[in-house]
Amino acid sequence: MSDPFASSALGRGSLSTAPGLPASPPQGPAAPARGSDQPGTPLAELGWGPPFEAAFNNRLVDGTVPGRVARVDRGALMVLTETGELRALVSAQLAHDPDPLKAPTVGDWVVLQGGLVEEVLPRRSAIVRGGAGSPETPQVLAANVDKVFVVCSLEGRFRARRLERLLVLAWQSGAAPVAVLTKADIAEDVAGAVEAAERLIGAGDVVAVSSLSGVGMDAVCGFLEPCATVVLLGPSGAGKSTLANRLGRGAIDLATGEVRGDGKGRHTTTARELVRLPGGALLIDTPGLRALSLFDADQAIGDAFGEIEELAAACRFSDCGHRSEPGCAIKQAIAAGTLDAERYTSFEKLRREQRHLAARVDPRERAEERKRYKALGKLTRKFEKR
Numbered sequence: 001m002s003d004p005f006a007s008s009a010l011g012r013g014s015l016s017t018a019p020g021l022p023a024s025p026p027q028g029p030a031a032p033a034r035g036s037d038q039p040g041t042p043l044a045e046l047g048w049g050p051p052f053e054a055a056f057n058n059r060l061v062d063g064t065v066p067g068r069v070a071r072v073d074r075g076a077l078m079v080l081t082e083t084g085e086l087r088a089l090v091s092a093q094l095a096h097d098p099d100p101l102k103a104p105t106v107g108d109w110v111v112l113q114g115g116l117v118e119e120v121l122p123r124r125s126a127i128v129r130g131g132a133g134s135p136e137t138p139q140v141l142a143a144n145v146d147k148v149f150v151v152c153s154l155e156g157r158f159r160a161r162r163l164e165r166l167l168v169l170a171w172q173s174g175a176a177p178v179a180v181l182t183k184a185d186i187a188e189d190v191a192g193a194v195e196a197a198e199r200l201i202g203a204g205d206v207v208a209v210s211s212l213s214g215v216g217m218d219a220v221c222g223f224l225e226p227c228a229t230v231v232l233l234g235p236s237g238a239g240k241s242t243l244a245n246r247l248g249r250g251a252i253d254l255a256t257g258e259v260r261g262d263g264k265g266r267h268t269t270t271a272r273e274l275v276r277l278p279g280g281a282l283l284i285d286t287p288g289l290r291a292l293s294l295f296d297a298d299q300a301i302g303d304a305f306g307e308i309e310e311l312a313a314a315c316r317f318s319d320c321g322h323r324s325e326p327g328c329a330i331k332q333a334i335a336a337g338t339l340d341a342e343r344y345t346s347f348e349k350l351r352r353e354q355r356h357l358a359a360r361v362d363p364r365e366r367a368e369e370r371k372r373y374k375a376l377g378k379l380t381r382k383f384e385k386r
């Protein structure tokens with residue numbers, strides 16, 4: 001089965017303008033996607049703010065308008081603007097940019113001109129993973145999110161390792177994670193799972209919910225704020241779209257699907273989509289993540305496993321391999337039962353995976369990437385200080 005993320009071609013699809021063609025879409029100027037009666041939305045209600053406005057004003061050209069990408073489907077974009085929803089294509093120049101981080105993604109603020117996306121405004125946060133099939137190529141799953149709901153089902157046994165990996169992705173993005181443990185109505189041990197998740201998430205929050213009974217829904221709503229953006233990330237079948245529909249209180253209707261006999265989802269959601277919830281929050285639903293590879297996540301792994309980094313700093317040797325060295329604080333913590341051996345193994349595995357990946361990527365390219373991420377991090381922090 002093909003990966004649903006890979007299929008949304010992010011501006012490289014057959015619909016984007018081919019080189020040499022005039023920079024205009026086949027149907028002429030942008031037309032409202034769902035009829036001209038589609039009302040527009042004030043930009044502020046879509047999450048617009050000073051950093052984007054300043055960036056847009058810097059580039060102000062006649063006839064350009066800002067918009068927020070609500071959906072990417074094989075190169076065709078659905079963009080929300082002040083005057084309504086538009087179907088847009090990616091300009092030839094942008095479509096042929098070799099940098100995969102430059103491709104517009106769901107949640108991005110873009111500069112539109114005559115039905116073409118000319119530019120992506122600098123992001124203040126981004127969910128970046130290694131591409132499916134080519135983990136050395138980054139892919140931005142969602143941009144400009146304020147909170148990441150890491151959605152995991154409470155059906156069956158608690159999958160700590162899966163949650164850990166998703167949490168690294170969340171911490172790396174610059175947005176705050178919330179572990180949303182779904183299907184509380186059929187869970188065997190809700191309290192035990194919540195406790196386990198709390199141990200993994202550090203400064204983040206944990207909430208157990210049921211989209212069927214409504215248990216925990218108030219707590220989830222407590223994490224939503226008008227004009228702020230939340231993204232749902234998690235495996236297929238975890239109940240992301242069901243949760244989104246419940247939060248939508250009848251105003252939105254995303255497809256949901258049964259889970260297979262082996263407990264796995266069926267990848268019901270096929271494209272990432274940004275919707276507005278009745279309370280004014282913006283929510284991005286995503287297809288279930290399979291084989292999630294992290295990208296340039298060394299730092300984020302350290303952040304997500306902060307207690308291990310702290311312990312390592314207390315080892316007698318600064319280059320301690322935490323195997324048989326004397327005075328190893330990690331070994332001691334595991335022996336004393338204050339550090340879970342499986343969590344340490346998980347940390348090591350993620351780190352090894354990153355090192356392996358790093359070795360495959362051209363060092364000069366990596367240096368460039370890092371510079372970009374540094375800039376991205378600075379932007380995020382600036383925004384938070386507001």
Ligand SMILES: Nc1nc2c(ncn2[C@@H]2O[C@H](COP(=O)(O)OP(=O)(O)OP(=O)(O)O)[C@@H](O)[C@H]2O)c(=O)[nH]1
Pocket residue numbers: 182183184185186209210211212213235236237238239240241242243255256257258259265266267268269270286287288289
């Ligand atoms: N018992 C119970 N079932 C739920 C709950 N939430 C979702 N489900 C069921 O779980 C199945 C999968 O739900 P979806 O919302 O489609 O899952 P998803 O995470 O969006 O899956 P993908 O779109 O494939 O990534 C459906 O059969 C839902 O009815 C819940 O709170 N309790």
Ligand SMILES: [Mg+2]
Pocket residue numbers: 240241242255256268269285286287288
């Ligand atoms: Mg879904």
Ligand SMILES: [Zn+2]
Pocket residue numbers: 312315316320321322323325327328329330331
């Ligand atoms: Zn050590």
